[in-house]
Amino acid sequence: MQRMALSFPEEVLEHVFSFIRSERDRNVISLVCKSWYEIERWCRWRVFIGNCYAVSPMMVIKRFPEVRSISLKGKPHFADFNLVPEGWGGFVCPWIGAIAKAYPWLEEIRLKRMVITDESLELIARSFKNFKVLVLSSCEGFSTDGLAAIAANCRNLRELDLRESEVDDRNGHWLSHFPDSYTSLVSLNISCLGSEVSLSALERLIGRCPNLQTLRLNRAVPLDRLANLLARTPQLIEFGTGAYSSEIRPEVFSKLSGALSGCKQLRSLSGFWDVLPSYLPAIYPICSRLTSLNLSYATIQSLDLIKLVSQCHNLQRLWVLDYIEDAGLDALAVSCKDLRELRVFPSDPFALEPNVTLTEHGLVSVSEGCPKLQSVLYFCRQMSNAALITIARNRPNMTRFRLCIIEPRTPDYLTLQPLDAGFGAVVEYCKDLRRLSLSGLLTDRVFEYIGTYGKKLEMLSVAFAGDSDLGLHHILSGCDNLRKLEIRDCPFGDKALLANAAKLETMRSLWMSSCLVSYGACKLLGHKMPRLNVEVIDERGPPDSRPESCPVEKLYIYRTIAGPRLDMPDFVWTMEDDSEFRIS
Amino acid sequence: MSEAAMAVVKPEMKSYIWVQTVDGSLQQVEEEVAMFCPMICQERLQTGMGSSKNYAISLPQRVNPAIFGLILDYCRFHQAPGRSNKERKTFDEKFIRMDTKKLCELTSAADSLQLKPLVDLTSRALARIIEGKTPEEIREAFHLPDDLTEEEKLEPLRNMTDDPRIRLLNRLYARKRKELKERQKLKNVVVEEERVDDRSVDDLLSFINSVDGDTKGTKTSKNKKKNRRRKDHIKDPSSINTNENFNKGLNALPPLCHNGVANNVSEASTSNHLRMQNLATVSFSSKHEFVDGGDDDDLDPAMKEELDREVEDFARRLNSDWPERMQEILSLGQERRLVPISVNGNCSTQIYTGLDRR
Numbered sequence: 001m002q003r004m005a006l007s008f009p010e011e012v013l014e015h016v017f018s019f020i021r022s023e024r025d026r027n028v029i030s031l032v033c034k035s036w037y038e039i040e041r042w043c044r045w046r047v048f049i050g051n052c053y054a055v056s057p058m059m060v061i062k063r064f065p066e067v068r069s070i071s072l073k074g075k076p077h078f079a080d081f082n083l084v085p086e087g088w089g090g091f092v093c094p095w096i097g098a099i100a101k102a103y104p105w106l107e108e109i110r111l112k113r114m115v116i117t118d119e120s121l122e123l124i125a126r127s128f129k130n131f132k133v134l135v136l137s138s139c140e141g142f143s144t145d146g147l148a149a150i151a152a153n154c155r156n157l158r159e160l161d162l163r164e165s166e167v168d169d170r171n172g173h174w175l176s177h178f179p180d181s182y183t184s185l186v187s188l189n190i191s192c193l194g195s196e197v198s199l200s201a202l203e204r205l206i207g208r209c210p211n212l213q214t215l216r217l218n219r220a221v222p223l224d225r226l227a228n229l230l231a232r233t234p235q236l237i238e239f240g241t242g243a244y245s246s247e248i249r250p251e252v253f254s255k256l257s258g259a260l261s262g263c264k265q266l267r268s269l270s271g272f273w274d275v276l277p278s279y280l281p282a283i284y285p286i287c288s289r290l291t292s293l294n295l296s297y298a299t300i301q302s303l304d305l306i307k308l309v310s311q312c313h314n315l316q317r318l319w320v321l322d323y324i325e326d327a328g329l330d331a332l333a334v335s336c337k338d339l340r341e342l343r344v345f346p347s348d349p350f351a352l353e354p355n356v357t358l359t360e361h362g363l364v365s366v367s368e369g370c371p372k373l374q375s376v377l378y379f380c381r382q383m384s385n386a387a388l389i390t391i392a393r394n395r396p397n398m399t400r401f402r403l404c405i406i407e408p409r410t411p412d413y414l415t416l417q418p419l420d421a422g423f424g425a426v427v428e429y430c431k432d433l434r435r436l437s438l439s440g441l442l443t444d445r446v447f448e449y450i451g452t453y454g455k456k457l458e459m460l461s462v463a464f465a466g467d468s469d470l471g472l473h474h475i476l477s478g479c480d481n482l483r484k485l486e487i488r489d490c491p492f493g494d495k496a497l498l499a500n501a502a503k504l505e506t507m508r509s510l511w512m513s514s515c516l517v518s519y520g521a522c523k524l525l526g527h528k529m530p531r532l533n534v535e536v537i538d539e540r541g542p543p544d545s546r547p548e549s550c551p552v553e554k555l556y557i558y559r560t561i562a563g564p565r566l567d568m569p570d571f572v573w574t575m576e577d578d579s580e581f582r583i584s
Numbered sequence: 585m586s587e588a589a590m591a592v593v594k595p596e597m598k599s600y601i602w603v604q605t606v607d608g609s610l611q612q613v614e615e616e617v618a619m620f621c622p623m624i625c626q627e628r629l630q631t632g633m634g635s636s637k638n639y640a641i642s643l644p645q646r647v648n649p650a651i652f653g654l655i656l657d658y659c660r661f662h663q664a665p666g667r668s669n670k671e672r673k674t675f676d677e678k679f680i681r682m683d684t685k686k687l688c689e690l691t692s693a694a695d696s697l698q699l700k701p702l703v704d705l706t707s708r709a710l711a712r713i714i715e716g717k718t719p720e721e722i723r724e725a726f727h728l729p730d731d732l733t734e735e736e737k738l739e740p741l742r743n744m745t746d747d748p749r750i751r752l753l754n755r756l757y758a759r760k761r762k763e764l765k766e767r768q769k770l771k772n773v774v775v776e777e778e779r780v781d782d783r784s785v786d787d788l789l790s791f792i793n794s795v796d797g798d799t800k801g802t803k804t805s806k807n808k809k810k811n812r813r814r815k816d817h818i819k820d821p822s823s824i825n826t827n828e829n830f831n832k833g834l835n836a837l838p839p840l841c842h843n844g845v846a847n848n849v850s851e852a853s854t855s856n857h858l859r860m861q862n863l864a865t866v867s868f869s870s871k872h873e874f875v876d877g878g879d880d881d882d883l884d885p886a887m888k889e890e891l892d893r894e895v896e897d898f899a900r901r902l903n904s905d906w907p908e909r910m911q912e913i914l915s916l917g918q919e920r921r922l923v924p925i926s927v928n929g930n931c932s933t934q935i936y937t938g939l940d941r942r
Contacts, residue, residue: 008688008692015695016691016714017711019711020711025716028718032723033723033730036728
């Protein structure tokens with residue numbers, strides 16, 4: 001057989017590879033044969049590391065010498081619900097230190113749920129002459145001083161996106177550190193910052209950056225300054241307002257409306273804190289162009305929301321509070337036929353009684369009316385199997401389905417049965433389902449369905465569900481493509497975990513908190529599986545001080561080729577793959 | 585005669601040049617078509633070759649006569665003026681319909697002739713062939729050898745292959761950890777993190793001073809966190825109570841556990857990594873040490889036996905006749921067979937009530 005690889009010069013093969021972008025395909029290329037592995041690693045430009053502890057910086061650097069873009073994720077997803085104690089980890093410092101030396105031409109750093117310090121930001125600002133993109137998603141540990149360093153030194157910066165990060169916001173002066181000669185800004189997202197930025201500095205900055213496409217302001221930017229800002233950047237595509245209220249002044253209204261209309265490319269709106277409904281009509285003229293609308297901070301009542309969404313005929317993504325109610329979702333179903341993603345957040349999750357009329361009807365409506373709907377996050381207080389079955393049959397193209405019935409263990413409100421059948425229908429009919437979150441009263445039966453039908457499922461979130469280890473066993477043995485599994489407050493113990501130990505190496509991670517996994521089982525798992533880090537997180541003190549049969553508080557298991565991490569706080573223990581047994 | 589006159593007399597007369605392919609065969613090709621290839625153009629202009637049989641332009645080794653014919657077809661079409669973009673696109677789409685082997689040859693040949701548009705066209709086509717396939721399928725399509733070892737093929741962790749050298753590093757880490765733990769037990773010192781402290785007094789002083797600064801910052805951000813994560817926070821309202829306990833617990837911890845020390849820990853881990861690196865490089869020079877496999881880090885047989893016994897003991901204590909138990913439980917489960925979820929007119933779910941007594 002002709003050895004094609006020989007007659008193909010490396011540069012040509014590299015050129016072919018340059019058209020192959022997806023992570024999966026690049027993985028596959030490196031597994032074809034030795035020469036492709038070698039060629040591929042030299043032309044790998046972009047690296048995504050889903051778990052920063054799965055591999056060490058040195059390993060990445062050794063294998064991929066030409067990286068220009070790196071993405072890292074740190075804490076497990078349940079950190080968003082405050083289940084991961086402060087100080088657990090996700091420290092990016094060693095990564096920054098290593099890549100600062102190894103990749104002087106690095107252009108992009110994207111971090112999610114990681115801890116980054118001002119020192120690291122300063123190191124980034126100093127080390128990469130061609131640095132272009134910094135995205136810090138749900139990160140923490142830094143202050144506006146670090147941002148000042150970035151602003152002052154990164155001459156080629158295009159994107160600075162702080163989405164949902166916790167920033168020690170000392171003052172708004174950092175923005176003034178962008179030099180007058182700096183003009184390359186394309187995207188700026190400071191919506192998470194608390195303090196005021198200098199508005200004149202902001203106006204000057206955006207005025208001199210002709211390529212600005214995304215501008216997401218923070219709450220402190222007053223409504224009456226928006227018109228001036230927008231006037232300087234008519235090419236804007238995505239815009240996030242600050243607080244959306246002000247004294248009622250007709251000239252403010254008309255100027256704002258005019259400025260918004262002047263942005264002919266505007267497709268996405270967000271912000272809308274503290275909405276004064278009388279200012280909403282200012283955006284009516286541009287509603288028909290909008291494809292994305294984030295109203296998750298907007299306390300707008302149902303009638304106003306109906307007026308708004310009824311005009312957004314091209315809307316593809318809507319994030320909104322449950323003030324929209326069933327009536328608003330009915331309107332959405334009628335007007336927004338292009339809708340792909342819907343997220344409905346609870347306005348008052350801690351209220352004992354529902355404060356709005358948002359039920360399963362709203363979601364059923366949207367599932368009927370919006371043929372392209374594939375991604376749903378829905379908080380509500382009641383659900384029925386019938387509704388879930390209907391939704392599943394309406395939308396077999398669903399890929400992400402996250403249902404959060406606020407009160408745990410809520411049964412089908414019509415029949416008082418568990419919601420096993422409903423979720424079973426979702427996994428059975430939605431054959432491309434990749435992400436699923438469960439809620440409500442659920443027995444082991446629902447896991448049987450998921451294990452049988454959830455063949456493409458990659459991420460599953462489970463809370464207050466199941467009866468026994470059989471539930472967990474169904475998931476681990478049935479879901480062939482499972483990558484991330486997170487479980488809280490379920491009666492799952494040692495047996496299913498140990499019986500399916502090998503499965504864990506095929507997944508990115510498993511999180512279990514307030515379950516019934518014993519310390520002894522954790523030790524055994526850690527011992528038997530050297531390529532897993534089995535972390536016991538327990539704030540009650542060392543697990544050694546309790547009987548081995550005692551369940552651990554929290555357990556985080558992830559595959560790794562870097563061995564146990566060395567930066568653990570004192571409430572985290574990694575189960576050793578030997579020597580735990582050597583105590584004599 | 586002047587050029588214009590020539591044109592008038594023989595408007596159809598084309599100029600031809602001579603080329604020679606790697607197999608030695610000679611052919612005449614239309615000059616304007618061949619000159620579309622930068623390599624031929626350059627050769628012609630710089631050396632004047634190609635005007636006669638004896639001074640034919642030698643084509644690069646990767647260009648055989650059949651492939652050259654295809655390339656000429658491409659050039660003939662595209663060098664002609666007045667073609668619309670649509671026409672060109674249509675031609676290109678038809679042009680690249682050929683088997684993979686030929687496509688590879690074509691890409692290679694186009695590259696050696698520096699014909700970039702054709703290189704891009706064929707490269708994209710090859711990329712589309714590769715996308716979505718498994719490694720085995722790609723090997724078949726391109727006739728590539730399966731020469732990665734089993735170790736090297738271990739399923740990648742999101743882009744990382746388990747390089748054999750990485751497993752060696754792991755073993756070294758494990759050994760190092762063991763050593764440190766043993767030293768720790770001997771000295772009976774409680775160490776927060778595993779770090780070797782070789783800093784000067786000045787360093788230590790500045791570290792102590794900087795910790796105070798950091799904790800202030802950390803405290804503020806912690807307070808914010810309670811209020812901030814409103815929309816995500818309510819995955820489950822009962823989580824609130826547990827959070828209060830967490831916060832209490834956190835406040836009891838000394839400030840060193842916050843970001844202040846994290847920096848130093850990370851530095852320590854970096855230095856550990858580097859030291860691991862040094863250890864590793866020393867060991868690599870004598871490759872044969874690591875040829876033999878075995879996960880037990882060169883334990884002596886008596887130790888290994890002790891370990892195995894302890895593991896068995898543990899397994900027993902955890903009631904590890906579990907495989908048999910599991911079979912039992914699974915067969916019980918199968919009696920309640922999965923009923924296909926059907927919906928009659930009123931979406932009745934009565935089928936399930938008999939089975940799920942809750």
